[in-house]
Amino acid sequence: MTSTIDMHCRPATGTPADAYTLGPLQSGPSCCDPEPLIRVENLSLSYDNKPALAGVTLDIYRGCITALIGPSGCGKTSFLSSLNRLTDLIPGCEVEGRILINRQDARAPDLDVQTLRRQVGMIFQKPNPFPLSIRRNLEMPLREHGVRNRSELCDRLERTLTDVGLWDEVKDRLDTPALALSGGQQQRLCLARALALEPSVLLMDEPCSALDPLSSAVVEDLIQRLRGRYTVVIVTHNLAQARRIANYAGFFWVRERAGTLIEFGRCQQIFEEPAHDLTAAYVSGARG
């Protein structure tokens, strides 16, 4: 018997038609009611018995954008991968601690990992569209998750591509290879691919770092629009970007060879009045 995590937490406002079209651009780190969707308690992670993360405890709030910052190698990617259990795929990777997603244990051995990953989507640093056509990139995962109805598939295809602002650019060449798109378009396609599965959480691992400033701005705008509808956790090395888009921020640092969470709080507080010297030095650009 496998259990699944029920995360129907999207506000059920509006008609079904506009329920999927992302709302207007919200600006500035305003905040939503701080209700934790993901609770991480004392998470530790090691690769081949070498610790990479130690004792991370934090809450990720529903509908908010949480930015994770910190120097290279401090375990940000490892942290993200433990949330959707991508760490299961890495031989020698051990995770300890508790991860509750919507009050359910995401680390339970009997949890249906495929459903978990459908609900907790992930965008990688390097755009990774499949070597398929644009259409099949979106439709194949949907079909595998049981969406077989043709008109439903077409609907979601158009809706998600419109959401990521790609529809007008690709609607005449849906059957051409996705790998022929530019890097920025590929990353937006990956975002559309994740959105098509209607996740409630999106994990983004430096989604803009492989893109030029213009494409990066486009993707950043998109992430802003996800606020409220999705719970976003974004890793970024771009502090200005974190400051622009995030509601909450967490600062990681390597201590005794393992990544630890030094400070977590409202974005404004982390950047303007950090409680910790390391954080202050890092956000002011003095260290890291």
Added chain:
Amino acid sequence: MAKYGLFSMTITSNLDRFMTLAIWSAALLVAAAFLWLLGDVLWHGAAHLSWSFLTEAPENAGRSGGIGPILVSTLMILAVAVAAAVPLGLATAVWLTEFIRPGSSFGRLVGLSLDVLAGVPSIVLGLFGNAFFCVYLGLGFSILAGGLTLACMVLPIFIRTAEAGLRAVPADWRNGAAALGLSRGAALIHILLPAAAPALAAALMLGIGRAMAETAALIYTSGYVDRMPSSLSDSGRALAVHIYDLSMNVAGGDPNAYASALVLITLLIIINSTALWLAENLLQRRIVTA
């Protein structure tokens, strides 16, 4: 200083010239050897080639008549070998790349035994095939026994080549598929296997090439009866065995041996281009367009 520089430059360019010459002559030599071989077979074989040669039964120990039954036996043996080796080989390659921990000792043991198996001389495999398939399993001298022995022979190279192809598929796609909640099977069918299709086709062609050219392993297993086979349990003579027999055991068999060799080469070219075409159109097309 300048003089020294100039001096060393002339040395390099002389060395360069020599290297260029050596590399070109090596390439030419290889090409010439291949063309000479092909020309020789064409020259001696083409004269005897005709439609009736392809369809008629051999007469007078193969000195006259055609190779009809031999062609049929060859294709049947090949079909058995491919039907046995491809599913088994593909499953093993997938297991080696996708289902075991990299560097696991059992995986390494399997890899090692494959490499040893790949180096076993075909005559030894023929003896094994005879003892195991013909005698122990009671298949006798038959096309089935011959095909299965060939399957054992081509499995190692097929698996190793397919494995390399699968390993070359970028990890980004594996992670991307997993992050979308796709099952391992779905990732394999929709992404990994199609992306590795050219390598899989190459693996198939290497295997078929070895199987078609095989003589030693077949003499003991499928035998050399040159009648038209009526079923898989009949003995059948493969083309390579026929060529060997005509040129070694039959006085005056050379002209037909050459003609048969020409047929063998043509058959190889046809099968290889079909495999390439299939890989591009069935598996790859889904990747690029559909």
